[in-house]
Amino acid sequence: MALHDGLSIGALADRTGLAVSAIRYYEAQGLIKPWRNAGGQRRFERSDLRRLSFVMIAQQFGFTLPQIRAELDRLPGGRTPTKADWAKISAGFRASLDQKIDTLTRMRDNLDGCIGCGCLSLPNCALYNPTDKAREKGQGPRYLMGDRPET
Structure with missing residues (x-):
């Protein structure tokens, strides 16, 4: 060819x-x-x-x-x-x-901890996401997506 x-x-x-x-x-x-x-x-x-x-x-x-x-x-x-x-x-x-x-x-x-979804279904969510503050940042697993909880 x-x-x-x-x-x-x-x-x-x-x-x-x-x-x-x-x-x-x-x-x-x-x-x-x-x-x-x-x-x-x-x-x-x-x-x-x-x-x-x-x-x-x-x-x-x-x-x-x-x-x-x-x-x-x-x-x-x-x-x-x-x-x-x-x-x-x-x-x-x-x-x-x-x-x-x-x-x-x-x-x-974070596989064994909170997935940061804001669901409040885990006992730890009261520590990681009190009063569902993650929801204000948007949808999805906010903390795994890079957002940080306020301290």
């Missing part, structure tokens, strides 16, 4: 380890944009290997496809991220990952 012929979807699946159906899904989500050859067959650029690798790595970090697409859409011409691009993207990812790590650490450290 000549380099300008592009990669078939099967070749792309073989190289990335993704199922053909996953590649079609990523295409439908706008993460990759194949072209058609003279015979009408779907073809992919070799750079789509790196683009799909970026998608798979970002998903492992817990980012959603809309978040990943937003990052890819910021690139000039919708091109594949370069090393310099990745350094910029990863700075934003790092902040989000740090926040997730902080949340997971709080959850781990």
